[in-house]
Amino acid sequence: MAQSTLDSMPGASTGTVVITEPLNFWGGKRVKPREEKNAEPVFEPATGRVLCQMVPCGAEEVDEAIQSAYAAYQKWSKMAGMERARVMLEAARIIREEKIAKLEVINNGKTITEALGNIDFSWKSIEYYAGLAGTLAGQHIQLPGGAFAYSRREPLGVCVGIGAWNFPFLITTLKSAPALACGNAMVYKPSPMAPVTAVILAEIYKEAGVPDGLFCVVQGGAETGSLLCHHPKVAKVSFTGSVPTGKKVMEMSAKSVKQVTLELGGKSPLIIFKDCELENAVKGALMANFLTQGQVCCNGTRVFVQREIMPQFLEEVVKRTKAIPVGDPLLGSTRMGPLISKPQLEKVLGFVSQAKKEVQSALWRRSFVPSDPKLKGGYFMSPCVLDNCRDDMTCVKEEIFGPVMSVLPFDTEEEVIKRANNTTFGLASGVFTRDVSRAHRVAASMEAGTCFINNYNINPIELPFGGYKMSGFGRENGQVTIEYYSQLKTVVVEMGDVESLF
Numbered sequence: 001m002a003q004s005t006l007d008s009m010p011g012a013s014t015g016t017v018v019i020t021e022p023l024n025f026w027g028g029k030r031v032k033p034r035e036e037k038n039a040e041p042v043f044e045p046a047t048g049r050v051l052c053q054m055v056p057c058g059a060e061e062v063d064e065a066i067q068s069a070y071a072a073y074q075k076w077s078k079m080a081g082m083e084r085a086r087v088m089l090e091a092a093r094i095i096r097e098e099k100i101a102k103l104e105v106i107n108n109g110k111t112i113t114e115a116l117g118n119i120d121f122s123w124k125s126i127e128y129y130a131g132l133a134g135t136l137a138g139q140h141i142q143l144p145g146g147a148f149a150y151s152r153r154e155p156l157g158v159c160v161g162i163g164a165w166n167f168p169f170l171i172t173t174l175k176s177a178p179a180l181a182c183g184n185a186m187v188y189k190p191s192p193m194a195p196v197t198a199v200i201l202a203e204i205y206k207e208a209g210v211p212d213g214l215f216c217v218v219q220g221g222a223e224t225g226s227l228l229c230h231h232p233k234v235a236k237v238s239f240t241g242s243v244p245t246g247k248k249v250m251e252m253s254a255k256s257v258k259q260v261t262l263e264l265g266g267k268s269p270l271i272i273f274k275d276c277e278l279e280n281a282v283k284g285a286l287m288a289n290f291l292t293q294g295q296v297c298c299n300g301t302r303v304f305v306q307r308e309i310m311p312q313f314l315e316e317v318v319k320r321t322k323a324i325p326v327g328d329p330l331l332g333s334t335r336m337g338p339l340i341s342k343p344q345l346e347k348v349l350g351f352v353s354q355a356k357k358e359v360q361s362a363l364w365r366r367s368f369v370p371s372d373p374k375l376k377g378g379y380f381m382s383p384c385v386l387d388n389c390r391d392d393m394t395c396v397k398e399e400i401f402g403p404v405m406s407v408l409p410f411d412t413e414e415e416v417i418k419r420a421n422n423t424t425f426g427l428a429s430g431v432f433t434r435d436v437s438r439a440h441r442v443a444a445s446m447e448a449g450t451c452f453i454n455n456y457n458i459n460p461i462e463l464p465f466g467g468y469k470m471s472g473f474g475r476e477n478g479q480v481t482i483e484y485y486s487q488l489k490t491v492v493v494e495m496g497d498v499e500s501l502f
């Protein structure tokens with residue numbers, strides 16, 4: 001277990017943790033980087049302090065990790081689904097008892113309340129796929145003359161997971177749980193900005209009893225990611241990140257015809273009709289925009305509000321946004337922590353400044369300096385509501401990935417459906433209305449992988465999650481993901497003599 005890291009955590013507070021243990025893991029243990037020369041500092045977002053060094057893995061290290069995963073795959077894939085399930089359930093149990101959330105906060109900046117929820121989601125995802133591991137089966141098909149065929153659902157081999165920084169531990173489990181349930185091995189590369197918790201999952205799987213090498217972690221950025229995508233022993237790449245990187249991953253994987261799942265960005269619409277229950281719609285809009293400081297791929301950042309209720313909606317949403325406690329993410333009372341990095345903060349503030357130039361909006365507050373002196377170097381901003389937005393504004397067209405809600409008026413259902421779909425993204429969507437027929441009509445019209453009716457950002461593990469259009473393809477979560485981590489073999493059995501034409 002990651003005892004040295006986790007034992008240091010109970011008394012840890014913001015600004016006190018330094019991580020020196022190696023963050024790579026293969027062959028059943030943490031592995032020190034071969035060369036320190038390309039080390040990059042990893043910052044604690046709440047303070048701007050250096051938390052640890054991320055040393056990218058080179059070609060030899062990537063190859064070592066993949067070979068170790070391949071060796072483990074030979075053993076794991078031969079185990080019965082129920083045997084794999086037992087090991088995975090043990091991993092889920094260990095996660096429940098660990099104190100990973102605190103470390104996630106220190107590395108990522110999300111609030112402890114949210115991080116605890118993310119860790120719960122993580123062990124549930126392992127439990128869920130452990131439950132499916134024993135159910136994997138094929139079909140039996142009768143053929144003429146007593147012949148028959150059957151199909152076997154088989155694993156793919158070594159799968160690669162490449163993750164984003166917004167849900168570091170959770171993305172690691174959402175990729176590895178279905179992969180392992182199907183009998184695959186996984187080599188996972190976390191984001192270089194949030195490299196700390198993936199290795200803890202590797203240790204937990206080991207403690208639970210997976211063969212050494214079954215779940216490996218390699219650190220690095222674009223170069224390491226590209227080594228993974230090009231490696232001939234890799235059967236599949238499951239990627240979570242931005243559209244531009246997703247395109248590159250697909251291109252690289254295509255060279256050796258690797259399967260790909262792409263979980264990419266979004267600019268999702270949330271449509272609020274005048275017949276909605278306003279209190280719920282306001283709460284829904286806040287949940288659609290401000291979790292994890294707005295750094296959530298499926299956020300409903302284009303909030304379309306029917307003109308008649310715009311004044312009441314705005315008054316309430318701005319009042320509640322102003323009341324969001326921003327500050328030390330490790331405090332239970334905080335509801336918004338810092339953004340992931342200084343460049344990300346600057347990028348988001350840039351979008352807000354740009355919006356200010358484009359429209360006379362009742363835009364309010366943006367930069368924010370916490371009063372606590374230890375947070376002075378942190379990457380904080382206060383949440384923003386930009387009202388009076390137009391569809392052609394940059395803040396409405398591009399993914400901001402920060403706590404910025406753009407509010408747009410609309411008049412008719414037909415008009416808003418067209419405007420909501422007028423984007424290259426298609427990750428999620430939402431609608432608030434009391435009219436049941438309208439709710440389902442709108443849901444059916446949305447060009448998006450998910451539509452939330454009368455709520456937003458409800459994504460439990462049982463539900464398939466993924467994009468339409470440039471938000472990606474393939475799915476994570478739900479039973480369907482088994483299909484993305486396995487392949488079917490058809491076995492044809494002759495019971496009589498061979499009839500030959502020759």
Ligand SMILES: NC(=O)c1ccc[n+]([C@@H]2O[C@H](COP(=O)([O-])OP(=O)(O)OC[C@H]3O[C@@H](n4cnc5c(N)ncnc54)[C@H](O)[C@@H]3O)[C@@H](O)[C@H]2O)c1
Pocket residue numbers: 162163164165166167189190191192220221222223224225226229240241242243244245246248249262263264265266296297298399401427472
């Ligand atoms: N759809 C989803 O499930 C989902 C979930 C979370 C985040 N996201 C998206 O992720 C983005 C934010 O994350 P990010 O900034 O970490 O994204 P990113 O695309 O910059 O990086 C994602 C990962 O790709 C790696 N990478 C970068 N260049 C690479 C290359 N050439 N080859 C292989 N790997 C490479 C990075 O090191 C990182 O691990 C947003 O667009 C967000 O919407 C999507």
